[in-house]
Structures are given as C-alpha cells and as structure tokens.
Amino acid sequence: MRVLSKSRFKLGLECPNKLFYTGKKVYANQKNANPFLEALAKGGFQVEELARLYYPDGHLLKGEDWDYEKHWNQTKELLKKENVIIYEAAFLVDGLFIRTDILVKKGNIIELIEVKSKSYDPVNENTLVGKTGGLVSSWQPYLFDIAFQKHVIQLCYPEFEIKSFIMMADKSKKASIDGLNQLFRITKLTDNRTGVRVLAKSKDDLGNPVLGRIEITDIISGIETGQHTYGKSLVLTDSIKNFKETYINDKYMNAPTSYLACNKCEFRTSDEDIEQGLKSGFNECFEKQNKWNNKDFEKTSLFDISGIHWSKSVKLFSNNSIFAESLNQEDIGYKEGVGKLSDSERAWIQIGKAINDDNSIYVDKDGLKEEMNKWVFPLHFIDFETCTAALPFSKARRPYEQIAFQFSHHTYYEDGKIEHSNQYISNKAAYFPNFDFIRELKKALESDNGTIFRFHNHENTILNAIHVQLLESDEKDKDSLIHFIESISHSTGNSARKWQGDRDMVDLWIIAKNFYFNPLTNGSNSLKDLLPAALNNSSFLKDKYSNPIHKISLTSTNFPTDFVWLVQEEDKVINPYKHLPPVFDDWTEEEIEHSISDIEDINDGGAALTAYGKLQYTDMIPSEVEQITSALLKYCELDTLAMVMLYEHFQEIIA
Structure with missing residues (x-):
C-alpha cells in the first residue's frame, strides 16, 4: 500500500520531484541515514523517551511499521476510551498516514504533542514566528509537518478538538541530577532497528524537567487557513492533495528546477554510486526540464561556485544564467576586496579558471x-x-x-x-x-x-562558551583559567564581557x-x-x-x-x-x-x-x-x- 506519510510529506515540501525518487534502490541517495548513527549524533530518540516519562502509562504501538492498517485499528480501539495516552498513535485515511509522537485524549479534546530534539529559549518570543508575523523559515518544515498531522487526525475524527504542542529542550533550565543522559541508553534491537533502553523508572528519577512545551494551536490554524504558507506561496491543503496524488500514483511531479531546492538535492551520484550503476535523480530532472546533456553536467555551474550570494544565484538561475561561461562580473555583484580577496573576487577567479580549464593556484x-x-x-x-x-x-x-x-x-x-x-x-x-x-x-x-x-571560528566559539561556564562555576582556579581564555581568544557578539587577547x-x-x-x-x-x-x-x-x-x-x-x-x-x-x-x-x-x-x-x-x-x-x-x-x-x-x-x-x- 502506497500512502503519503508525514516523512514523505516533508520530502515533498523540499521538492515534489523527490517523491518520485525516494525509496527506489536504483537511485543514489546521499541522505540514506543510518538511524543508529543519527541517534548517537542527534539525541532525538532519548528526548522522545524522556518526554514519554512526563506522560506516564501511555500505550506504545510498535513493530511492523509497514502495517498501516494494524496500527490504525489499534489506535481506533484505544481512542474509544474517555481518557487515554498513546505513543506513536497511527491514523490512516484516504491515502494519508501519520504517526504521532505523543497523543493525549481527554474526552473530545486531543493534545497532539510533537517531540523535537531541537531547543528553544523561552525568553525569545520569536522562536517560531518572526517579528513581522511570518513563520521563521527554519521552523517551516516542522510546523507544516504538525499541521499535516492535525489535518489527518481531523479527517479521521472531525468531532475532536485538537490542540497542538511542540515539546523540546528548554535552554533556560538546568539539570538537578548527575547523569541524566545515562538514563537513556541507545541500543540496536534484535531486528536491527535502533531503540533506547530506559533506566529511569518514572519522572521522579529525572530531577527538574529540562524539556518545555509550547502550544502552537493558533500557528497551526494559521497554516490551515492559508495565513502561513510554505515558502512564498505553497498552501497546506493544496500541497497535501498534490503530493498524495503524485506519490500514490508513482508519478513524476515535473516541478520546476530551482537553485535553492536543487542545490540541496540528495539524489545525486558520487563516483562510487556511478561505479555501482546507480541513477541520478538530479540529472534526470535537468535532462527533462532544462534539456541538459552529458557535457552540461561536466560544466561548472552555479551549484559549484562559491562566493555568489544566494539571492543572486536564485535570480541568475531563474534567468537561465547557470553555467560559468554565461556569467559576467555584474551578474555576480563583483567587488574588489581591500587588502584581501572578497567573496565575489574568489567567485570570479573560480569562474575564470573553470572556463579556461586552468587548475593553477591563485x-x-x-x-x-x-x-x-x-x-x-x-x-x-x-x-x-x-x-x-x-x-x-x-x-x-x-x-x-x-x-x-x-x-x-x-x-x-x-x-x-x-x-x-x-x-x-x-x-x-x-x-x-x-x-x-x-x-x-x-x-x-x-x-x-x-x-x-x-x-x-569553532575554537573561539568554544572558548567563549567555557568562559561563561567558568564565570558561573565555583572552580578554585577559575580566575586564572578565564584570564588564559581571554589571552588567546576574542569575545563574540553576544558576550556580556568584551575582550580581545594579545595572542588571539x-x-x-x-x-x-x-x-x-x-x-x-x-x-x-x-x-x-x-x-x-x-x-x-x-x-x-x-x-x-x-x-x-x-x-x-x-x-x-x-x-x-x-x-x-x-x-x-x-x-x-x-x-x-x-x-x-x-x-x-x-x-x-x-x-x-x-x-x-x-x-x-x-x-x-x-x-x-x-x-x-x-x-x-x-x-x-x-x-x-x-x-x-x-x-x-x-x-x-x-x-x-x-x-x-x-x-x-x-x-x-x-x-
């Protein structure tokens, strides 16, 4: 059964054409993630398990992720209860399928709680919505994902009132116990999936909470009504309809190529992929829509050139000025640096060397x-x-x-x-x-x-962070360590104390x-x-x-x-x-x-x-x-x- 899941919906938001290439082994995919490695680097599994402890006695629906009907039937049975908590609740309707992180039912009121391994500072009122009232661009995919989940639940249960929340790390809170992270051990399960072994018996073992919950019901309503769009114009209901039809029918959407979307495309081939006979979705898009041939793929293009501001690259791409040979200094906003190479000078050097097939150093x-x-x-x-x-x-x-x-x-x-x-x-x-x-x-x-x-700048950033940690500490040698840090680094823009060391x-x-x-x-x-x-x-x-x-x-x-x-x-x-x-x-x-x-x-x-x-x-x-x-x-x-x-x-x- 082919269904539009929330992961595929998010992929469609990035580029609808990706819905045709995803999951097909004949195409290279540079984002074929290993869940175990992701869990080690990101910590999302642990945050989700921690969040569940704050909603105890929930029912976890697990196993056979592909069995959509089974999980949907289990969810329907559980939702017959007046009050219930479900982890990984499943909803299946009209070719749409979602699973929620935590779902709390109290009568006819549903709390849809999305758990993220991201963080927020409650002092910042503009974490999700900017000062001008629009969604913060980095949060758009996550908020549209939650809106998609609410849409599917509402189709299944139109009589429910659904409130939406994000639960994530609160950077203003401090742990009150040692080894909080050690209570959630990442492990490979017998079926080679990634799981977390929870050593905490209840939330009483966790000390003060380090996760916070933000209600986003109004933001999600704004997405549903079209007040908030994805990018400049993509509306939630239209995107769901189009993505579903495209994916279920295994159609190529033929969405226009663009600089921003194509520059991040994971369906490109490396030399190793080519040796293995894998296809490139990126190449197929440009062959179909831009009529590129093999020689075009060998040319230096906007995707390869560093130093051009992204807004100029977007404009140049839309004007079909894509290859190095078609660019001039005015196109790239060329400006000479004072005593150093400017970004646009570097770009112009790269363009010149690409055109002349010149590999000599400048x-x-x-x-x-x-x-x-x-x-x-x-x-x-x-x-x-x-x-x-x-x-x-x-x-x-x-x-x-x-x-x-x-x-x-x-x-x-x-x-x-x-x-x-x-x-x-x-x-x-x-x-x-x-x-x-x-x-x-x-x-x-x-x-x-x-x-x-x-x-x-990484080392300087880290020294600034340790500087703050020392100021808040009771270390006996904190003064000498702070003096050392200030001697070899400089303060960053958000530092309350300003310095630039003699050995910066x-x-x-x-x-x-x-x-x-x-x-x-x-x-x-x-x-x-x-x-x-x-x-x-x-x-x-x-x-x-x-x-x-x-x-x-x-x-x-x-x-x-x-x-x-x-x-x-x-x-x-x-x-x-x-x-x-x-x-x-x-x-x-x-x-x-x-x-x-x-x-x-x-x-x-x-x-x-x-x-x-x-x-x-x-x-x-x-x-x-x-x-x-x-x-x-x-x-x-x-x-x-x-x-x-x-x-x-x-x-x-x-x-």
Whole structure:
C-alpha cells in the first residue's frame, strides 16, 4: 500500500520531484541515514523517551511499521476510551498516514504533542514566528509537518478538538541530577532497528524537567487557513492533495528546477554510486526540464561556485544564467576586496579558471607574505572536538551546553622541527570535561608567546562558551583559567564581557579565504578539501610527507615512527584521512557524515561527535572504548597536522 506519510510529506515540501525518487534502490541517495548513527549524533530518540516519562502509562504501538492498517485499528480501539495516552498513535485515511509522537485524549479534546530534539529559549518570543508575523523559515518544515498531522487526525475524527504542542529542550533550565543522559541508553534491537533502553523508572528519577512545551494551536490554524504558507506561496491543503496524488500514483511531479531546492538535492551520484550503476535523480530532472546533456553536467555551474550570494544565484538561475561561461562580473555583484580577496573576487577567479580549464593556484603573494611575517615562533596549531547534548551530562548543566572532549596540538619551530606536543581526550561517560580540558590546554600553550592557529571560528566559539561556564562555576582556579581564555581568544557578539587577547588565535580559514584559491577544492574552504588540493599541488609536501615520520623531523603521539602520511596512485595523492581506521563499526568518516548530513550545525567533525555519542550512550566493553578512543586521537592528530601542512604550503608559495 502506497500512502503519503508525514516523512514523505516533508520530502515533498523540499521538492515534489523527490517523491518520485525516494525509496527506489536504483537511485543514489546521499541522505540514506543510518538511524543508529543519527541517534548517537542527534539525541532525538532519548528526548522522545524522556518526554514519554512526563506522560506516564501511555500505550506504545510498535513493530511492523509497514502495517498501516494494524496500527490504525489499534489506535481506533484505544481512542474509544474517555481518557487515554498513546505513543506513536497511527491514523490512516484516504491515502494519508501519520504517526504521532505523543497523543493525549481527554474526552473530545486531543493534545497532539510533537517531540523535537531541537531547543528553544523561552525568553525569545520569536522562536517560531518572526517579528513581522511570518513563520521563521527554519521552523517551516516542522510546523507544516504538525499541521499535516492535525489535518489527518481531523479527517479521521472531525468531532475532536485538537490542540497542538511542540515539546523540546528548554535552554533556560538546568539539570538537578548527575547523569541524566545515562538514563537513556541507545541500543540496536534484535531486528536491527535502533531503540533506547530506559533506566529511569518514572519522572521522579529525572530531577527538574529540562524539556518545555509550547502550544502552537493558533500557528497551526494559521497554516490551515492559508495565513502561513510554505515558502512564498505553497498552501497546506493544496500541497497535501498534490503530493498524495503524485506519490500514490508513482508519478513524476515535473516541478520546476530551482537553485535553492536543487542545490540541496540528495539524489545525486558520487563516483562510487556511478561505479555501482546507480541513477541520478538530479540529472534526470535537468535532462527533462532544462534539456541538459552529458557535457552540461561536466560544466561548472552555479551549484559549484562559491562566493555568489544566494539571492543572486536564485535570480541568475531563474534567468537561465547557470553555467560559468554565461556569467559576467555584474551578474555576480563583483567587488574588489581591500587588502584581501572578497567573496565575489574568489567567485570570479573560480569562474575564470573553470572556463579556461586552468587548475593553477591563485595566490596574493604580497598579502600572504605580509600576514605571515607577523607570526611569532614557535607556531601552535590546535583543533577541538566538541558536542552539544540535548540531555545534560551533569548537575547544574543546561540542555545543549557545549562540551569540549578532545584537542590536539602541534608545534612548529623556527628550524622546521614539528612536534605533536599535546593531546587531551575525555572518554568517560556522564562526565563534564570542560574545566579539565581548558586546564590541559593552558598547560600546553602558556610556556611561550608563539602564535596560535585555529581553523574557522569553532575554537573561539568554544572558548567563549567555557568562559561563561567558568564565570558561573565555583572552580578554585577559575580566575586564572578565564584570564588564559581571554589571552588567546576574542569575545563574540553576544558576550556580556568584551575582550580581545594579545595572542588571539589566527584563523587559517580566513588566511586561505583572503589570499589563496585552489581550483582543486571546487570553491570549498573546508580543511578536508584544502588539504588534498594543497598536497596535489605542492611538490614540497609530496616529497616531504612521502617519507616515514622519523625521517622528516616530525614527532607523533599516535602513529609509529615508520608511518608514511602520503600515498600516491597514478600521480595523484590519496587524501590522508582515507588511510585512517574507521572510528567504529567499519563506518568510514564519509559514511558517518552522510548519515547525519541533515542535522543542523554539523559540518566537519561529525564522525568525532558520533563516536563520542557512542562512548556516552551505549554499553561497551573496555576494548571497544579503547578502539574508539585510539581512532579519535588519530583523527584529531591529523586535523592539526593538516593545518601544519597548509602552513608549509603557504611558506613554500611565498618563498
């Protein structure tokens, strides 16, 4: 039986054409998520189980997810009761099927409670609806999802009054017990599904509540009446009707291609997908609607070019100015930067090199040299691994507080000697490591005044978060730790206290962005793209790192002295990250990143976050803990060595 479920409804909101490609094994899907990995990274399963404890004695409908009739019949029987609570209640009507997180029936009043692993701050009145009265764009998919659920329930029971709620983590609340997260253990069930083993017997074991409930009945009514649309014009009732007809009849909607929707399309093929004979839904759409041929797919298009503001890309796409060869400086809003490359300059460089099939590096040597001459030896390269957990690890901590569980530190001396000087990792469950983390970082960096490097703003953001945590703490050495943080970082915009340290970390991401462009990165400034691009362009790096560690004036904490970082195949350097062991369960870093790709605010570092989640939320024997810890240490060591290699690449260029 084909039915329009709420997950398919949400997919249709993204792009109606996806309804034709979803679930078909012949098409590549970059978002084929592994629920176990998602649970480790996101915590949604745990939040849902926690929410159920606040609505005790509910009836859970489980098993045979495909058996729509069975669950619908069970739900109908339960709803005959005057008062009842149901987890995963099912409703089936006229080709529509939904399951609700928590449903509370009191007489003829239904409370529809959607549980989300997101968070909110009750002080912010504009979490869901903006100041101008429209839905906040990031919340539109979730609110339309709930409106779809209400629509289906109302079709089944028109006599019921339905009130709608969202339940999620309240960032203003603090846990009153230690190890709240440990009460919900993620496990693989016998049928290979993902589940949560709940150790709490009742809500009395949970301490103060850390979840809050927001009533959204009026917002959902506004969606139903068309007051709130999805995007600029999509109305709820029309979307349900069209999506249902399309999906049930397995039709291709032929919805127009667009920059915003197609840029995020998961139905594209990687080289590996092509080798496996998988089809590309993305390609089929552009063949049908835009008449692209094989040569068009090989061209550089708006989807590949970084640095053009999305609003301009939308306009250019609608005018069919899609390929690099059709763009001019006026199209992309070209402006010259002052002392650095502007985003539009980088875009124009990328366009020019694509048109001319030019893979040579562009670099502002004078600007880069002037910047590098400011740096003081010894140079320090640091990388943090962190996570935010919906359920606090320890007493007095809030949901989604930053947790810093690992760092790596390389030192580069003026004579060219390179040391993997320090590392820290916390692999203990139910432990808040941040203050130990900052103490170890202080020991690592306080012995000299050398320049400190980070990559992007993550490390500075984390230090700001720990700064706030220290201010609220009773740590005996809090003053010296706060002083250290202020010496190597700068305050962010929302900090009550303002500072900029004498050794404020230098952001290598900004250095690369301001002075350097490598066509092999396809416009990306991610370190994991910059590194292999630099390695393939640099004869110095190829020669040096093709030798064992002990021969190149380099020390390592996690690799043997005969380890060789660079391996070449057919004159192409293999990305060093591909030679590292899987973090766990034979899942490569790329596979983990794909599985959690739709989770907000996760870019690089998703594999480490997921592995840390496994250390926290699953039961493991010591050898497995050791295996994961070892893999995390190796990944983090390469992260800071990659920064060293990038520095050496810049040094080679200006020399």
